[in-house]
Amino acid sequence: MRIAIIGAGNMGGAIARGLAKSQLVAAGEICVADPSAETLKRLNEEHPEIETTDDNCRAIEGADIVLLAVKPWLAEQVLGGLGLKQEQLLISIVAGVDFAHLGQILGRDDQPICRMIPNTAIRLGESTTLIACNPQAAAHQADIVKLFSSMGRVFCLTEKQMGAATAMTSCGIAYALKYIQAAMQAGIELGIYPKDGMQMVAQSVKGAAALILEGDTHPAIEIDKVCTPGGITIKGVNELEHNGFASALIKAIKSSC
Numbered sequence: 001m002r003i004a005i006i007g008a009g010n011m012g013g014a015i016a017r018g019l020a021k022s023q024l025v026a027a028g029e030i031c032v033a034d035p036s037a038e039t040l041k042r043l044n045e046e047h048p049e050i051e052t053t054d055d056n057c058r059a060i061e062g063a064d065i066v067l068l069a070v071k072p073w074l075a076e077q078v079l080g081g082l083g084l085k086q087e088q089l090l091i092s093i094v095a096g097v098d099f100a101h102l103g104q105i106l107g108r109d110d111q112p113i114c115r116m117i118p119n120t121a122i123r124l125g126e127s128t129t130l131i132a133c134n135p136q137a138a139a140h141q142a143d144i145v146k147l148f149s150s151m152g153r154v155f156c157l158t159e160k161q162m163g164a165a166t167a168m169t170s171c172g173i174a175y176a177l178k179y180i181q182a183a184m185q186a187g188i189e190l191g192i193y194p195k196d197g198m199q200m201v202a203q204s205v206k207g208a209a210a211l212i213l214e215g216d217t218h219p220a221i222e223i224d225k226v227c228t229p230g231g232i233t234i235k236g237v238n239e240l241e242h243n244g245f246a247s248a249l250i251k252a253i254k255s256s257c
């Protein structure tokens with residue numbers, strides 16, 4: 001299976017590295033296109049077998065999968081100029097560009113297309129990756145899930161659900177980081193050095209996530225376990241409620257949607 005990746009930035013570069021490491025695709029079967037020689041050089045220093053080029057059309061020659069990883073405002077120009085063949089599976093990670101728009105750019109509606117939204121933790125193999133396949137790509141879904149499960153967890157959705165789930169997971173990583181940053185600020189005021197606080201809070205967040213991901217539980221059950229009647233945790237939890245923590249998060253996710 002040959003894979004072409006168009007755009008080797010944060011996402012495209014991480015995906016190329018992740019695929020090469022996964023060994024589900026031979027690194028020599030991956031071709032990455034990007035205008036920046038420096039970006040491609042850095043990639044090749046880590047993975048010399050990955051083919052690199054500044055020519056997008058050359059990159060997609062003979063590719064079974066073409067993964068589009070350029071900024072949204074370049075999607076039309078770059079995808080329109082690729083000359084994709086009908087049998088090539090297009091995976092677009094471009095946020096906010098739907099199947100209808102991709103079909104419009106390609107000038108046909110029979111292209112197998114998978115829309116995919118990873119998050120920045122893909123760099124560490126810890127992505128939350130959302131995918132939606134159009135009917136023509138449905139037969140490829142299982143293979144795509146297998147490939148990208150090597151870089152985190154994959155969730156298959158309908159296109160209609162992509163916006164909400166993107167806000168929760170791709171934008172959501174920024175909200176989780178804001179929590180870490182705010183907790184660090186509190187710690188500093190209370191005399192904890194930022195670098196120590198950062199590690200402590202991040203490990204606590206990792207622990208909270210592990211309780212949910214690895215246990216048969218629910219946030220309410222785990223919160224209840226920490227809240228001793230008359231104790232210090234319930235005071236803080238209620239303070240969050242009084243200050244609209246849940247409401248602020250709900251509003252944030254809805255506004256990112």
Ligand SMILES: NC(=O)c1ccc[n+]([C@@H]2O[C@H](COP(=O)([O-])OP(=O)(O)OC[C@H]3O[C@@H](n4cnc5c(N)ncnc54)[C@H](OP(=O)(O)O)[C@@H]3O)[C@@H](O)[C@H]2O)c1
Binds near residue numbers: 035
């Ligand atoms: N970042 C996220 O959290 C995230 C999450 C999910 C989805 N996405 C989507 O992923 C896409 C890429 O985001 P990113 O954060 O990886 O952006 P990025 O770091 O800017 O990467 C885009 C890459 O495309 C290159 N490029 C520019 N023009 C090109 C062309 N004509 N042909 C081929 N490559 C070209 C850029 O090179 P230069 O830098 O030299 O211009 C850059 O290396 C976006 O559409 C975004 O919506 C991002």
